[in-house]
Amino acid sequence: MASGNDSQTSRFLLLGFSEDPELQPLICGLFLSMYLVTVAGNLLIILAIFSDPHLHTPMYFFLSNLSLVDICFTSTTVPKMLVNIQTQSKAISYAGCITQMFFFLLFAELDNFLLAVMAYDRFVAICHPLHYMVIMNPQLCVQLVLVCWVISVQHALLQSLMVLWLSFCVPLEIHHFFCELNQVAQLACSDTFLNDMVLYFIPVLLAVGSLAGILCSYSKIISCIRAIPSAQGKYKAFSTCASHLSVVSLFYCTGLGVYLTSAVTHNSHSTAMASVMYTVVTPMLNPFIYSLRNKDIKKALETIQESIALELRKH
Template sequence: MSYHFIIRLINNMASENQTGVETFFLLGLSEDSELQPFLFGLFLTIYLVIMLGNLLIILAISSDSHLHTPMYSFLSNLSFTDICFSTTTVPKMLVNIQTQSKSITYTGCLTQVFFVLMFAGLENFLLAAMAYDRYVAICYPLRYTVIMNPHLCDLLILLSLFISLVDALLHSLMVLRLSFCTDLEIPHFFCELAQVIKLACSNTLINNILVYLVTGIVGSVPLLGIIFSYIKIVSSIPRIPSADGIYKAFSTCGSHLSVVFLFYGTAFGVYISSAVTHSSKKVAVASVMYTVVPPMMNPFIYSLRNRDMKGALKKLLWKTPSFS
């Protein structure tokens, strides 16, 4: 199922179910007009760093045959997901700042809700797949190539995409059944599902139940898989005979653990901040942490902490064409 088909599907359903709503208004991070140029420059820089950093990771992995392994296949897909995740939210915010407009169409808002949920879910499952890959590599090194064969890797990626797509489509379709009144201001820089539901003037009980139930399952199952994998990894480290083997085990897991802590740490930070504060602006600022910061930091974490990635990036950046 292509992204173009999904967008057409949402557009068609939005036009059929639209309840007189044409435009939502994204209030952004600040309404201070003097702060807008600073925010524009900051987020443009962050977005360019995200694009460049993750594209370099993808190009380095694709150009180096030594990195054509399951671990780096998952990493390449994670970088692509980070690019898509940030592209779903940041460009619209930049356009709104530049044009001094806060509007986003009803269809555009629903489309943004869908893709934010899908790419956040996909990143969640890819991190779990990477944890399983490290578990097999360290606990069953002799059987690694047999267990983590290309078919299994492709299956894990496709399954992650399918579950994330179904989850996002379910929530988006449930939003379509809601009726909206006149107060259509979203105190955020993108159409976040929870904020959109709050604007509805019809009954949102089913929507809220699904948000807590489905999101809880989709979020907790991969996290439990990651925790289980690392419990097994830690328990197997004393059985590794050489110091070099222990160092290699820690070095291959260090980058992934850093990314996991960054992703889940920022997500939990937003959840806690929304629970303890009633300020929508503070929640919007906190949401930057999980929508923008992880995609920006992931390339640095993998390029600085991983020896193979550093070597591949050096080859990519310093490679010169031959004119012989």
């Protein structure tokens, strides 16, 4: 195949984790289980929030959006991998690869921005409790989510369009289980200097900006909590942040782990294994973190469980 971004560049090959046929059923079963748990757990969080009027607050509005994004985030990569394993095919079309890349970048950035917005929400709730509902009014909440979407779409579109300008050479083999932007760019025959600049500079800028917002919010939160006289009051204030802090730590630590792995080892297999943590494991664990640490969510889930049990007894 000649180099060039033309009709001959019709497909890529996703090599995944292993070419050993004996390991394929194990990999398929493991990822199918994690995917089903991720979808079910996040759907339950969304259902609990929408079914309980007590949870119709800004904090849970952002949480429901985060759960929806986590479902979409995992759905951009895992189903295609499972289909390829079942059909014993490693192929993904050129258009399919670019589309997968676009949605992966979109939902990854949405996760990033929503965590920053949730940190701001906790800052207002703890540092300005009397004005919380006035500041975090429904209109502002919707606007914040829309801003997250607009910036994320623009970033994903920019990165995807820049890949369209590249010319590719054989073999078009991606040593990953999905069309990861850096892996695809490495297959290009044409000059990738501009792509590399955009690839590394903009995501780092967006991630650092969001993380800076989170750290700024929590620095002010810590100052406010330290000013609370009673130990019980301090614990109550901090407990409202515990779940969010756990999710933030998990998201950024796994993302940083993937970035460092790809930068230090240059080993595609190691990078693919590390990517599982933030593409699959993190979205799967988020519902458990919020349900186990949040009494309101646990109560709403128990109400749903009781309602389902009652309906089953009726039938």
